[in-house]
Amino acid sequence: MLNAATYKGQKAYIESCKECHGGGQALAGSKKQRIWEKLMGNKGEKLADIHTASKKAQPSWEYFNSRAYAKDARHLEDFLVEYAADSGNVPACN
């Protein structure tokens, strides 16, 4: 069972990240908790920088510069940390 914050983060992931990165639990599991905390700290500033510095990520610029992202960042962090490589949470198979 996902707690409410993790659930909100997963929903934000599906709406705003999945089209480019595929499954959220797989992406979350590609980094350790400490790394996600760094990328998502200060309203996700680092993650936004990575995208706005990349021409390939241009379709995401509007989102990363939006208030919606500033609001989602905290929930996205919960979700990504919950399924980080060293979280001990194996993604469910259902």
Ligand code: HEC
């Ligand atoms: C329009 C497509 C697109 C969207 C939407 C998008 N990304 Fe990305 N993302 C990219 C691209 C392209 C890169 C590679 C940037 C580079 O290195 O040049 C990237 C890089 C990243 C990285 C760094 C990868 C690494 O291995 O260090 C992370 C983490 C990431 N994205 C997570 C997310 C999350 C979380 C979201 C949703 C909030 C998101 N992305 C939305 C295209 C996208």
